[in-house]
Amino acid sequence: MAAESLDGKRAEFVSRAREAFDRMFGADGQNGLVTFAQREDRACEVTDELARWLMAEHIALDPSGPSSVEADCPLCSGPVRYESAAQAQVEVREFQTRRGKIEYRRAAARCPRCRKIFFPA
Numbered sequence: 001m002a003a004e005s006l007d008g009k010r011a012e013f014v015s016r017a018r019e020a021f022d023r024m025f026g027a028d029g030q031n032g033l034v035t036f037a038q039r040e041d042r043a044c045e046v047t048d049e050l051a052r053w054l055m056a057e058h059i060a061l062d063p064s065g066p067s068s069v070e071a072d073c074p075l076c077s078g079p080v081r082y083e084s085a086a087q088a089q090v091e092v093r094e095f096q097t098r099r100g101k102i103e104y105r106r107a108a109a110r111c112p113r114c115r116k117i118f119f120p121a
């Protein structure tokens, strides 16, 4: 991936981290957090959000699948062919991580006969 694009992601991360810091400390350094449990809850909440963002953005850098598809439908076994990735369907997938649920987009193939959506290897 291009360095400028990574710089953009880094800037967004830093901005999110800054916001996380403010949600922890507020303007007065306390932000209404008194007990240890409150501090722990807030610290985990804001860092879990950062962790989920990092995972989703990292997954988004993966190649979105093969540029052309030649596969057999797992349901009806018929052939499914795409000339280019642009013809593929984009599916939003959910994934449960240790820090909560993340969503990411993935290129999928749709069988023209039975409409089954699947992810070619």
Ligand SMILES: [Zn+2]
Binding pocket: 073, 074, 075, 076, 077, 078, 111, 112, 113, 114, 115, 116
């Ligand atoms: Zn099919």
